Amino acid sequence: MEKDYNSYDYLSVSVKSDQLSRILQCYRALGWTEIKTEEDRQYYDMNYVRLRRPHKIRNKDRLQYLQVRMESSINSLVAITNRAHIKSNAVAILCALFAALLAAFGLWPVIAATALWLRALGWTGIGASLAVAIAAVIICSIMRRREKKTATGKIIEKLRLVQSLIEEAATLAPAVTEASEGLYDLVEDDAAEVLNG
Amino acid sequence: MDKATRPMRSLEDRSRRRRQRFTEDKLVKIRTEHNNAGVVRTLFAAALILIQLGIIVGLSFLPALVLRWYLLVMLLISLFTALSVLSSHRNNQAKAVWVLFILVFFFCGFIIYFMSNDKYMYARARRHHKAIFANSEQYLPEHTPAVCPPAMEQQSTYLKNAGGFAAYNNTRLKYYPSGTQLFDAAIESLKTAQSFVFIEYYAIADGVLLSRIWDVLKKKALSGVDVRIIYDDVGSRAFSHEMRKEMKRCGAKVRVFNRLLSRFTFAMNYRDHRKIIVVDGKVAFTGGSNIADEYINEKHMHGYWKDTGLKIEGEAVDSMTLFFLRQWEFITRKKCEYSPYFGLYEKFESPYVAVPYVDGPEYELTICKSVFENVISSAKERLYIMTPYFIPDDSVVQALINKALSGVDVRIILPSVPDKYYVYLVTRDNAEKLIKYGVKIYYFKDSFVHSKLIVTESCAVVGTVNFDMRSFYQQFEDAVLTDDYSVVTAITEDCENTFPDCDNPQKAAKNGLVKTVAIALLRLVSPLM
DSSP, rough: OOOOTTTEEEEEEEGGGGGGHHHHHHHHHHHEEEEEEEOOOSSSEEEEEEEEEEEEEHHHHHHHHHHHHHHHHHHHHHHHHHHHTTTHHHHHHHHHHHHHHHHHHHHHHHHOOOOOHHHHHHHHHHHHHHHHHHHHHHHHHHHHHHHHHHHHHHHHHHHHHHHHHHHHHHHHHHGGGGTTTTTHHHHHHHHHHTTOO | OOTSOEEEOOOOHHHHHHHHHGGOSSSEOOOOOOHHHHHHHHHHHHHHHHHHHHHHHHHHHHHTOOTTHHHHHHHHHHHHHHHHHHHHSSSSHHHHHHHHHHHHHTTTTTHHHHHHHHHTTTHHHHHHOOOHHHHHHHOOOOOOOOOOOOOHHHHHHHHHHOOOOOOOEEEEEEEEEHHHHHHHHHHHHHHHSSEEEEEESOOBOOSHHHHHHHHHHHHHTTTEEEEEEEEEEETTTSSSHHHOOOOTTTTTTTEEESSSSHHHHGGGGGOOOOOEETTTTTTEEESOBBSSGGGGGGGGGEEEEOOOEEEEETTTTTHHHHHHHEEEHHHSOOOOOOGGGSSSSOOOOOSOOOEEESSSSSSSSOOOHHHHHHHHHEEEEEEEEOOEEEEEEHHHHHHHHHHHHOEEEEEEESSSSOOOHHHHHHHHHHHHHGGGTTTTTEEETTTTEOEEEEESOOOEEESOOOOEEEIIISBBEEEEEEOOHHHHHHHHHHHHGGGGGGOOSSOOOOOOOOHHHHHHHHHGGGGHH
């Protein structure tokens, strides 16, 4: 399709397939109109979307700024989810290694030693390793619950930010507000989805 | 499932899955094509420079294998060189770095120092500049003598005496708070061009913006309008050979400034950072924006790109034309016609003062830095600064601290997304050190602030000058100093509209050991940043 750069601005984005409709609604609120959607040839599980909007759209600077913040916030959702359990995972790995080490040092005298005190020491090591493992499970599960709460809080914050950005965009680009109708509910749904785990 | 019955994934599918790792942390991926050919070219040039540097070091060390007293002689020469550096007129930080370098690398440091000393290596070019200045001065038409209010009197006198920059009254200025608005206005002006269009830009890159501009310029060039373009070879890595060929084919004159030759001279460090468009001697544009898609947010390289610019109409346009023509003569090494391009501006009356000025290695004084210092010292109520980089020397930092301690509302708007991480580290560290003295630091969220401006309650400077050593000491820059009420108000409003979208730290962030060491090392090379 012939591009008219003097009358329109064009935007090409690759969007995760399962988020396509939601993200497109955000772009519509920013004044963009979809002109082409197809499976992305470059990236797996993504859709390639081509959008355009009038070059001389009102409040363009602000819309551009809101768009960048929206994209950054949406992308940060994945980063928050991916990094949610980094600390608890690290603690779990360290505890597992420590417990394994204790168990190994405990098993060796139990199997190989004849002296009673050495065997007792071995059993103590095995007991300690079990205690470490149980403690790790408890600590990690508490940590994971807290991390989940923190991540959920961050995600809700980001979703609220996206919501406020899009609401502001809708007031700045009134011609396309119809396209963004129902967006508020979608964002609320997303938050609920996250809250429900 | 055995191997024979397992469905074979197509090569394309497997390739897409492999690339997936680049997008797995993203729900939305904006397509921002980088110019890899340009980057490769720069890296190649850098590698050649390093090889040459290696050869210099190797050759300077070689005689030591044969002559025992050689290193002693080199050490003595280094000591004398270090003394001469200390007694030179460089800024203290540069002196300290050079002395350290010369003494540590005593067997070759002084050779590199002399090779990179602009006093010797740029002397010929400076003589050329002086000849051009002398030649062009006589063609400047007489202007109405500017009447400056007391607040501007001192600053305009400084610019007159330091670089011969004229102050003008009858000038109309318009401030643009974004690159998008600036270039929309510039393209509208280009459409009206009838006799000449002069364009001087640090970065010109193929893309949507250049296509829009070239759509207009092509018609003009083909219809006989004198279209001249100067671009910097380092900044314009993404300005393709095909595009330049097309421009030349249509009759536009395209010249490169300081071609990126791979030889080790300090002159390579002098880049043309100016941004000037002059249309028919009637309208001129300047500001932070270059001709590339990221400057109009067509591409999102580093978040939202905040830039600013200025449209100049009236008498002051002659100065912008003069700056361009001087640079043109310097590059082409051919005598330039000056008189046909002056005095073409629209005549009207305005009481405000506008002083366009330039700076660069052709001037002995550090004009841009001094103008900033003068503006800072003139602030009585407020002082707002927007800059992408904040690596000034001690005198500017001290001036800012003094103002903040005197009760002036000093605020600096900086990017929150870096374009060069190593520069950003030093920028943040420098800026946050000022917080305890009352300077307010603002990081524009999810954005790269590329605007270069300073505004007080009575005057403003908009141009290409960053708050860093490169802009103060090494690059060719341009800017406009004005007391135009509409410009001062518009800039103040722009800053005040930006503050709510900024993070405003109340104390300096604590750096870890690695960061502290990295910043200390980066400070050593900060004159080059």
